[in-house]
Amino acid sequence: MSELSLFLGCVAPNRYPGIEAATKKVFSKLGIGLVDLEGASCCPAPGVFKSFDKLTWLTLASRNITLSESKKDDILTVCNGCFSTLKDVNDILKEDVNLKKDVNLKLAEVGREFKGTQDVRHVIEYLYQDVGTDKIRDAITKPLNLKVAVHYGCHLIQPLKESHVEIAENPTFFDELVEATGATSVDYEDKISCCGAGGGARTAILDSTLKMAEKKLQHMTEAGADCVVNACPFCHLQFDAGQAEINQKFGKNYHLPALHYMQLLGLAMGFSPEELGISLNAMDTTKFIEKVKMDTLKSKICITAN
Amino acid sequence: MAEQEQAYKIRRFLQLEKIGQNSEGQMNIPFIFYCTTCYKCQDNCPQGVKIVDAVLAIREAAVHHGTMLPSHKKVAQMLIASGHAVPVNEEAKKRRLQLGLSELPPTVASSKDQLAEVKLLVHLSGFDKLVAEKNEYNLPMVKSTAFKTCDQVLAEGKA
Numbered sequence A: 001m002s003e004l005s006l007f008l009g010c011v012a013p014n015r016y017p018g019i020e021a022a023t024k025k026v027f028s029k030l031g032i033g034l035v036d037l038e039g040a041s042c043c044p045a046p047g048v049f050k051s052f053d054k055l056t057w058l059t060l061a062s063r064n065i066t067l068s069e070s071k072k073d074d075i076l077t078v079c080n081g082c083f084s085t086l087k088d089v090n091d092i093l094k095e096d097v098n099l100k101k102d103v104n105l106k107l108a109e110v111g112r113e114f115k116g117t118q119d120v121r122h123v124i125e126y127l128y129q130d131v132g133t134d135k136i137r138d139a140i141t142k143p144l145n146l147k148v149a150v151h152y153g154c155h156l157i158q159p160l161k162e163s164h165v166e167i168a169e170n171p172t173f174f175d176e177l178v179e180a181t182g183a184t185s186v187d188y189e190d191k192i193s194c195c196g197a198g199g200g201a202r203t204a205i206l207d208s209t210l211k212m213a214e215k216k217l218q219h220m221t222e223a224g225a226d227c228v229v230n231a232c233p234f235c236h237l238q239f240d241a242g243q244a245e246i247n248q249k250f251g252k253n254y255h256l257p258a259l260h261y262m263q264l265l266g267l268a269m270g271f272s273p274e275e276l277g278i279s280l281n282a283m284d285t286t287k288f289i290e291k292v293k294m295d296t297l298k299s300k301i302c303i304t305a306n
Numbered sequence B: 001m002a003e004q005e006q007a008y009k010i011r012r013f014l015q016l017e018k019i020g021q022n023s024e025g026q027m028n029i030p031f032i033f034y035c036t037t038c039y040k041c042q043d044n045c046p047q048g049v050k051i052v053d054a055v056l057a058i059r060e061a062a063v064h065h066g067t068m069l070p071s072h073k074k075v076a077q078m079l080i081a082s083g084h085a086v087p088v089n090e091e092a093k094k095r096r097l098q099l100g101l102s103e104l105p106p107t108v109a110s111s112k113d114q115l116a117e118v119k120l121l122v123h124l125s126g127f128d129k130l131v132a133e134k135n136e137y138n139l140p141m142v143k144s145t146a147f148k149t150c151d152q153v154l155a156e157g158k159a
């Protein structure tokens, strides 16, 4: 049986632990081994740290990778930022012997060595490429009657593009995974656009990044979406906490629940919204949760009636 | 980002860099920190120029000259102190328990030894010095403009 190492990052465990809980539940239901990558730190985040000091960024990221090198299988991330950093660093160090030497000199001081035996995977592309939508469909017990606005996020696509993975060109893989839950992925303007949070921009210039997120929220709402589904806890934060900020700062009234794909899949596998942490969002999700529960009830009645 | 911030002109930064002027110099601070690294420009560049890499390199040069936004510096210091750029807080601990997870995440947050490793590596890389408090000496401009929009800064410059 495979055993992936779960790299948590910062925002999922420390702001949206529902995403962590959902990931663990979903993988156990799929029968795929997933163990915590104990002792991991911040990836470190590509926006700030990569641009502050590349060697520090490489060193800390490679330490995270070494934690998994004693394990049989690859590292799994549930975050676009972590994916971008860890995959980038892993690929750079596998290629560049001199940089690898520099980094290993530092790692030696803490008794570690980067070997380059692992790959770094993002949960979305992993599920699509290695598990497949058929197997996902088979694991679903409560097909969802939802209209979903899919948000890929820049740093899910870009690292795949750089490794010339075919699915990254005019991507549909995330939509297909969403539709495997029974939900419909709605088309909306500027779908591939940025949520605004990345690159350290949210920290630097909040209001402008909120305007970027607002544009997306507006297009998603116009498309009749019941929720926005993302692949990244930081995009998730921008669409959830950021949505509350948009409403408050700009006097708007958006009410589009944000779910990480792990939470959406969890719902379709029959886990309750509460145990997936959907009710812990900054935005009120009561109505959404009611709708999901009503739909499940209706389909139960249908099944008994038949 | 250019749509939201009229004065954010990625082409301008890169031109300045090419003709040997420090684009991390006064004029473009703090704009160089506004790029979300969305890769839209790079995707659309007919010449395949690695624009985002260039922006990040300019930023790195700026930071190495002691120029960074106080808010980014705080994030960096957070990483040094806790191993996480976004560390756990009381609310998160409560929620973790509520969801049946361990109170502290199974990361550096749960292990003093692992955190010590991170701190030593940060020190060996000189990152702790790079983002130390006292580095905030030069460029008073960073302090005064960091939280303004590009338009505000430009308007003030004209006045």
Ligand code: SF4
Pocket: B001, B002, B010, B034, B035, B036, B037, B038, B039, B040, B041, B042, B051, B052, B055
């Ligand atoms: S990556 Fe390019 S398009 Fe995106 S915010 Fe940065 S400069 Fe603008």
